[in-house]
């Protein structure tokens with residue numbers, strides 16, 4: 001029985017994957033705060049110069065790691081954040097929502113939360129990258145992500161964020 005199922009990763013590798021998924025979830029948890037700050041300010045969700053700044057920083061910090069892999073991963077985190085933010089904006093638009101009170105400042109309060117996660121994500125990617133080709137690892141990551149990473153908008157942002165680990 002179950003011969004068709006891929007093998008589960010060993011406990012240490014599974015724990016490393018769970019840790020990365022927790023960090024992905026923590027980063028995605030910041031998106032609603034970003035969305036509120038931008039809703040109040042009227043600023044665009046997409047900020048290519050800010051993305052470029054982060055990509056340049058991670059490329060510099062990630063020596064030894066494949067630059068294409070790291071950049072693809074972070075771009076996927078931006079794209080997941082934007083999908084979540086745009087979904088929230090569409091919801092608030094439809095509800096005729098007004099400005100939110102007590103929203104943290106994007107530059108002073110919110111982006112530092114993302115910046116604090118960046119080196120943790122890079123450290124976790126270092127651990128995970130050599131394990132990604134193990135049989136069963138992709139399957140494990142994708143199924144575990146459903147329990148660990150937030151599920152907004154039918155899981156679209158979650159799927160986008162996790163897909164960034166794989167080339168296709």
Ligand SMILES: O=C(O)C(=O)C[C@]1(C(=O)O)C=C[C@@H](O)C=C1
Pocket residue numbers: 034045046047048050051054077078079081082111114
């Ligand atoms: O900092 C912002 O303005 C965000 O919206 C967050 C974020 C990110 O995930 O880091 C996502 C989309 C933007 O294009 C730039 C950066």
